[in-house]
Ligand SMILES: NC(=O)c1ccc[n+]([C@@H]2O[C@H](COP(=O)([O-])OP(=O)(O)OC[C@H]3O[C@@H](n4cnc5c(N)ncnc54)[C@H](O)[C@@H]3O)[C@@H](O)[C@H]2O)c1
């Protein structure tokens with residue numbers, strides 16, 4: 001596993017990668033051309049907010065399997081290009097939120113009390129407070145746009161200063177507003193017209209980019225204080241400068257600049273604008289958290305394990321991870337068996353979740369099933385990220401259904417694969433400690449603990465067939481570990497599932513197929 005770290009992350013993160021056996025190259029500040037010329041060697045890339053991970057880079061990154069964003073916002077990473085190539089994008093959304101919220105409040109204090117300006121005067125040996133009278137926070141109204149992780153941390157902290165907190169976030173429930181003691185505003189204009197201090201905490205998306213512009217400043221209270229510790233461009237910089245000149249905005253605290261990193265923004269010309277170089281997450285604590293978390297996630301992704309913070313995958317609650325891992329393994333095994341047993345192109349996949357499993361995040365288990373299904377036949381990389389897209393591109397219809405109980409089992413997954421009018425079914429459950437069990441294939445019932453090498457044979461249910469299988473496998477030097485038999489008394493047929501200790505040669509398979517009474521025999525590798 002070879003990973004390139006293209007921006008500075010905490011040493012603890014690098015150590016974690018090395019301990020996990022990763023070959024790490026740390027090259028912060030690498031010129032773009034050099035990055036593009038070497039990225040082809042790497043399985044993983046770890047970035048912060050400066051490296052643009054885009055089509056240009058993907059085209060040169062033939063081996064890339066994971067992009068780790070050491071931080072929260074992923075607006076520097078083109079998601080579509082990653083997803084279509086099966087590249088997992090992971091981030092560390094929780095690791096630096098406290099630091100970002102604290103810098104927001106720091107900027108708020110610094111702007112409202114002119115701390116940097118007063119400091120600079122004294123450093124110039126001037127005892128002079130003139131023209132720099134501050135504003136108390138108590139009794140003022142702060143307007144928060146985006147009441148997510150950071151927005152709500154800012155809200156709860158500012159309440160202790162005796163401020164009224166109002167917020168605009170149409171995607172947050174009324175209950176959450178009530179819980180936080182924040183007054184909900186139905187429109188942005190309503191919020192703009194009521195707040196003394198505006199702070200924005202939305203992600204940068206097509207919808208939010210430029211959401212605070214000329215029109216919003218028109219309805220703002222005169223003398224507004226503006227804080228942006230989220231992303232450049234959420235507040236249109238040109239409109240902000242106009243509003244500063246028109247004294248609609250009295251002061252601003254800005255951590256993020258359009259076109260960053262650079263130190264040439266026209267905003268730097270304003271004495272009443274305090275700027276920091278995207279330092280929201282720059283604390284020892286946040287960087288240690290971020291570094292260790294991203295390292296762990298990148299390693300997990302490279303090992304093909306499920307990663308809780310994968311951005312281009314369904315979200316997976318960390319609390320469910322242990323339980324769901326067992327189902328992911330089961331689902332992948334079930335999927336993998338189809339093309340090794342049947343040779344028909346898949347037209348439709350039906351997945352039925354019954355019992356306990358139905359209450360979990362099943363979409364991710366469905367991805368594991370699809371991953372397993374396509375892996376044996378596709379040369380291209382199949383993983384959790386692109387499995388659904390591959391199904392879509394191959395016109396495979398996927399449906400999922402849930403039932404709260406399962407006959408005879410506490411928890412059961414059934415996969416039905418439809419092809420040319422035929423239906424293949426396989427069902428599985430998990431036992432104590434999450435052990436996977438295959439309990440049904442095409443109507444034959446078993447209790448099979450899936451092993452790396454298995455022989456699955458259908459035969460006429462008559463004496464002698466099983467014995468001959470054993471003899472021929474012995475002759476082929478294949479040791480049988482366990483054997484299970486599923487019987488269909490109506491058709492006088494049976495299915496044998498043998499766990500074997502090694503691969504079975506084509507020759508031995510041909511001998512087995514020739515046994516009288518054997519209808520079909522397949523070697524399955526898990
Ligand atoms: N300055 C820094 O160093 C730093 C550090 C960490 C995070 N960030 C940035 O802070 C921002 C917030 O991060 P977070 O972890 O709180 O994100 P989050 O996803 O937890 O919260 C974002 C909130 O914005 C809301 N939202 C989305 N679109 C909206 C719209 N059109 N109008 C109003 N609300 C909208 C969402 O509903 C959500 O509640 C992100 O832009 C992130 O990149 C900056």
Ligand SMILES: O=C(O)CC[C@@H](O)C(=O)O
Nearest residue numbers: 048049070071072073281
């Ligand atoms: O310090 C960084 O890398 C950026 C931090 C922050 O903007 C984030 O999105 O996590």
